[in-house]
Amino acid sequence: MEPKSIQHRPRLFIAQKLQAVVTAQATGEREAARQLRYAERTVRLWVQEQSKLASFEGSKTRKKNTDNCGAKPILTAAHALVTYMKDLRRHELAVTSSHIMQFLREDNME
Numbered sequence: 001m002e003p004k005s006i007q008h009r010p011r012l013f014i015a016q017k018l019q020a021v022v023t024a025q026a027t028g029e030r031e032a033a034r035q036l037r038y039a040e041r042t043v044r045l046w047v048q049e050q051s052k053l054a055s056f057e058g059s060k061t062r063k064k065n066t067d068n069c070g071a072k073p074i075l076t077a078a079h080a081l082v083t084y085m086k087d088l089r090r091h092e093l094a095v096t097s098s099h100i101m102q103f104l105r106e107d108n109m110e
Contacts, residue, residue: 014060017046018053080107 012020024032024043033040046053075081084103088095 013062014053014056018050018060021046021050021053075104077107 020032020036020038020043023036024047026032027035029043029047030040032038033043036043081100081103085095085100088099093099
């Protein structure tokens, strides 16, 4: 028995989403979803977000999302921590985890 291939969800570029919106406005959301082979709910969502998709400043043919993607950073002051570590190294001191934890507790933990 062969393993099933993983079917990834298609992630469309903003330009493709805008083209789907134009098709939906011309033929209706249900017909556009059928023609383009996208989920009807997805096409309806793109129609609702049309102004957000159209006002996106950037490459519409390379970007897939209009929002910031990815996880939020754990350390909010990562740049300050790097600077602190470099300062320790410049003074030829050891950089240990206790130094880092002390820096985070004193200066940057909220």
